[in-house]
Amino acid sequence: MSDQPVQVVILAAGQGKRMHSNLPKVLHPIAGKALAQHVIDTARGLAPQKLILVYGHGGEVVRSTLAAVDISWAEQARQLGTGHAVAQAVPQFSKAPCTLVLYGDVPLISAATLRRLLHAGRDGLAVLTVELPDATGYGRIVRDAAGKVLRIVEEKDATAEEKSIREINTGIMAIPTAHLVDWLGRLKNDNAQGEYYLTDIVALAVAAGIPVRTAHPEAAWEVLGVNSKVQLAELERVYQRNIAERLLVAGVRLADPARIDVRGELTHGRDVAIDVGCVFEGSVELGDAVEIGPYCVLKDVKIAAGTRIAAFCHFEEAVIGPDGVIGPFARLRPGAELGPEVHIGNFVEVKKSKVGAQSKANHLAYIGDAEIGQRVNIGAGTIICNYDGAFKHKTLIEDDVFIGSDTQLVAPVTVGRGATLGAGTTLTKDAPPGALTVSRAKQVTLTGWVRPQKVKK
Numbered sequence: 276m277s278d279q280p281v282q283v284v285i286l287a288a289g290q291g292k293r294m295h296s297n298l299p300k301v302l303h304p305i306a307g308k309a310l311a312q313h314v315i316d317t318a319r320g321l322a323p324q325k326l327i328l329v330y331g332h333g334g335e336v337v338r339s340t341l342a343a344v345d346i347s348w349a350e351q352a353r354q355l356g357t358g359h360a361v362a363q364a365v366p367q368f369s370k371a372p373c374t375l376v377l378y379g380d381v382p383l384i385s386a387a388t389l390r391r392l393l394h395a396g397r398d399g400l401a402v403l404t405v406e407l408p409d410a411t412g413y414g415r416i417v418r419d420a421a422g423k424v425l426r427i428v429e430e431k432d433a434t435a436e437e438k439s440i441r442e443i444n445t446g447i448m449a450i451p452t453a454h455l456v457d458w459l460g461r462l463k464n465d466n467a468q469g470e471y472y473l474t475d476i477v478a479l480a481v482a483a484g485i486p487v488r489t490a491h492p493e494a495a496w497e498v499l500g501v502n503s504k505v506q507l508a509e510l511e512r513v514y515q516r517n518i519a520e521r522l523l524v525a526g527v528r529l530a531d532p533a534r535i536d537v538r539g540e541l542t543h544g545r546d547v548a549i550d551v552g553c554v555f556e557g558s559v560e561l562g563d564a565v566e567i568g569p570y571c572v573l574k575d576v577k578i579a580a581g582t583r584i585a586a587f588c589h590f591e592e593a594v595i596g597p598d599g600v601i602g603p604f605a606r607l608r609p610g611a612e613l614g615p616e617v618h619i620g621n622f623v624e625v626k627k628s629k630v631g632a633q634s635k636a637n638h639l640a641y642i643g644d645a646e647i648g649q650r651v652n653i654g655a656g657t658i659i660c661n662y663d664g665a666f667k668h669k670t671l672i673e674d675d676v677f678i679g680s681d682t683q684l685v686a687p688v689t690v691g692r693g694a695t696l697g698a699g700t701t702l703t704k705d706a707p708p709g710a711l712t713v714s715r716a717k718q719v720t721l722t723g724w725v726r727p728q729k730v731k732k
């Protein structure tokens with residue numbers, strides 16, 4: 276396909292009253308990303324010469340949230356219709372011969388569909404249309420007996436006969452730019468809603484002898500808009516179902532494709548298995564044969580091949596080596612880096628720390644700002660006291676160290692290679708290598724001691 280250069284105008288001035296929210300409609304998220312951001316990202320895939328966003332009253336937050344170097348902004352202070360909205364973008368127009376109009380609240384439109392629409396509009400005007408069993412509320416595509424498009428009529432202006440037409444205008448159009456500028460200047464608002472309808476340009480094109488063609492989306496959900504939280508939730512499920520299908524087709528085993536949420540990018544090797552209720556955010560990489568147990572939340576995480584994650588883990592900005600065994604109930608915070616075959620068990624929190632190969636912390640521990648060598652055993656209840664109330668300090672634990680249960684390491688402190696810390700130790704000075712260090716009150720037994728007793732009245 277040899278298509279002409281294009282510029283994109285995204286209409287995003289709508290208030291979205293039915294969202295019942297202080298957040299402008301186009302900033303509500305699907306898969307953790309603003310509706311309009313989905314549209315912007317798809318539009319970028321077409322390499323547009325210009326990307327113009329039309330934002331509305333109170334839309335400063337839209338502008339600041341979506342700001343990017345390649346976006347130009349046009350304010351539509353009062354919403355006088357879709358034609359008026361596009362007209363606000365005219366001063367920003369580039370020389371691109373084709374202008375693609377998108378809606379900021381129609382987030383799932385695909386680049387493939389848009390390419391087909393642009394192709395249909397290569398020598399004229401192209402409208403993206405679908406046939407709906409119930410077309411109520413939409414603009415209808417009026418054709419002549421030969422099937423040639425004549426015009427679009429809005430629901431509120433339509434005759435009973437026109438209302439029976441099931442082919443509707445999705446609102447997405449590819450328009451020859453030079454004509455568009457002319458047509459916008461000729462729009463009138465003498466219609467049922469007193470608005471400047473962009474849709475009126477279709478009749479103007481027909482009158483000028485410009486070819487008007489239609490194209491259709493690959494899937495109907497691509498052109499669904501968001502006007503309410505109900506529709507937002509519906510589109511979220513469509514989006515997630517599509518991702519789940521893609522993962523299954525690529526060989527990932529999902530316990531239930533209806534119970535996974537990907538809010539970002541999930542990349543994976545072969546034979547990866549994901550149990551129910553997991554949420555993936557940001558960029559997550561799962562190596563070959565990685566298994567994720569139920570109800571885990573992973574954000575910006577890399578997990579190397581063969582590692583198994585048990586239920587109810589929470590990881591953020593962590594790197595996990597191969598063949599590890601993590602969880603259940605493990606928490607990895609930013610800067611956690613685990614080597615090969617590391618075991619992290621229940622209620623263990625690791626922050627900004629490196630843990631060497633084959634080291635284990637299986638129960639109830641806090642590891643913060645530490646560097647831990649290989650084959651280290653961290654006993655239950657071990658706390659690294661990394662914070663003195665003002666500053667964070669580092670702890671170094673060398674290879675083959677054994678740390679007994681209920682130990683506190685008051686940073687900065689170093690535990691030498693092969694050292695053992697006795698249970699209950701509060702380590703405030705470095706522990707030498709190879710030796711047992713213990714800080715513990717001597718155990719005494721007082722014979723003849725009697726437990727106090729209540730006297731019965």
Ligand code: UD1
Binds near residue numbers: 289354355359379414
């Ligand atoms: C419009 C179309 C209709 C089509 C329908 C598809 C017109 C006149 N009608 O209907 O044929 O079937 O979309 O959903 O074009 N917007 C602005 N400024 C405005 C008005 C709208 O930015 O002054 C934006 C909205 O935020 C929204 C989009 O344009 O993203 C469509 O507006 P909406 O009011 O939903 O569409 P309708 O006019 O009902």
Ligand code: CA
Binds near residue numbers: 500
């Ligand atoms: Ca609408």
